[in-house]
Amino acid sequence: MNEIGEKELIELIQNPKTRELGYRRLILTYQKRVYHLIRRMVLIHEDADDLTQNTFIKAYRNLDKFQGNSSLFTWIYRIGTNEALSFLEKKKKRFFISIDDHQEKLASYIDQPGSLSGDEIQRLLQKALLTLPEKQRLVFHLKYQEDLTYEAISEITGTSIGALKASYHHAVKKIELSLKSE
Amino acid sequence: MQKIPKIDEFKTPEGYFEQLPDQIMEAIHPTRNLAWVKYAAAVVLLLAAGIWAIVPFEQQNVELTLDQEVELYIDSQYWTAEDVLSMAENPDELLEQIIEEEYPEDLLLWEEDQTWL
Numbered sequence: 001m002n003e004i005g006e007k008e009l010i011e012l013i014q015n016p017k018t019r020e021l022g023y024r025r026l027i028l029t030y031q032k033r034v035y036h037l038i039r040r041m042v043l044i045h046e047d048a049d050d051l052t053q054n055t056f057i058k059a060y061r062n063l064d065k066f067q068g069n070s071s072l073f074t075w076i077y078r079i080g081t082n083e084a085l086s087f088l089e090k091k092k093k094r095f096f097i098s099i100d101d102h103q104e105k106l107a108s109y110i111d112q113p114g115s116l117s118g119d120e121i122q123r124l125l126q127k128a129l130l131t132l133p134e135k136q137r138l139v140f141h142l143k144y145q146e147d148l149t150y151e152a153i154s155e156i157t158g159t160s161i162g163a164l165k166a167s168y169h170h171a172v173k174k175i176e177l178s179l180k181s182e
Numbered sequence: 183m184q185k186i187p188k189i190d191e192f193k194t195p196e197g198y199f200e201q202l203p204d205q206i207m208e209a210i211h212p213t214r215n216l217a218w219v220k221y222a223a224a225v226v227l228l229l230a231a232g233i234w235a236i237v238p239f240e241q242q243n244v245e246l247t248l249d250q251e252v253e254l255y256i257d258s259q260y261w262t263a264e265d266v267l268s269m270a271e272n273p274d275e276l277l278e279q280i281i282e283e284e285y286p287e288d289l290l291l292w293e294e295d296q297t298w299l
Contacts, residue, residue, distance in 0.1 A: 024207060
């Protein structure tokens with residue numbers, strides 16, 4: 001969505017008469033990107049589905065708090081990434097499982113036939129990504145996969161650009177090393 | 183960096199993204215609100231009141247014969263067998279009659295030394 005499109009969307013949402021229509025258009029515009037970002041983090045469709053829905057529901061309920069300082073897309077992404085990270089954190093605490101066990105569980109999901117549309121290299125890449133700490137994995141996805149600028153990622157994650165660069169650098173090195181060793 | 187491939191998109195159930203906006207909007211504004219239940223309850227109450235007012239309530243007097251009344255008292259365990267016998271004019275005859283009906287003679291015949299193992 002270009003800048004004018006987002007501006008129009010905001011106007012539609014801010015007008016009480018067109019709010020529903022505007023919000024439906026917002027969902028249609030961002031649902032795939034939000035879902036796929038969350039899915040890459042949590043891997044399992046049912047979890048990603050719940051979290052995507054929660055993201056848009058929370059965004060709707062907090063529309064009044066959106067002040068337009070950042071783009072609507074950045075704001076929605078911020079809510080979505082928070083949902084995904086909180087979910088992973090809660091899941092580990094709830095089941096008293098260690099990070100290693102959790103990663104093993106997700107890795108076994110990747111091995112299930114039909115979970116990924118890609119080939120063997122995709123499977124290896126996904127497993128390599130699982131070795132990264134969750135926030136580092138998120139930074140990698142946002143930078144490498146989504147091709148977002150460090151400024152945009154900084155707005156989404158609330159982290160300094162310097163820290164993001166360092167995080168991304170470490171993530172790339174670990175993945176390259178992991179793929180080489182396979 | 184070129185060695186790392188882009189990650190393919192995960193598969194989603196067919197038609198997932200077509201349904202998702204509706205699911206989200208439904209969660210935001212549930213159409214299945216319970217307001218209709220209140221209206222339905224009010225309608226049922228009004229109908230019941232109307233029927234009560236229009237149709238006169240007739241109390242049916244069920245007359246029972248004396249035997250039926252006694253049986254009803256016994257069946258409902260308001261009277262015990264002893265009560266009935268104490269009220270009867272000929273309790274001994276009645277008792278014999280009951281024993282005869284409930285315990286026919288052939289059932290009461292057993293050998294004196296029979297043991298019940």
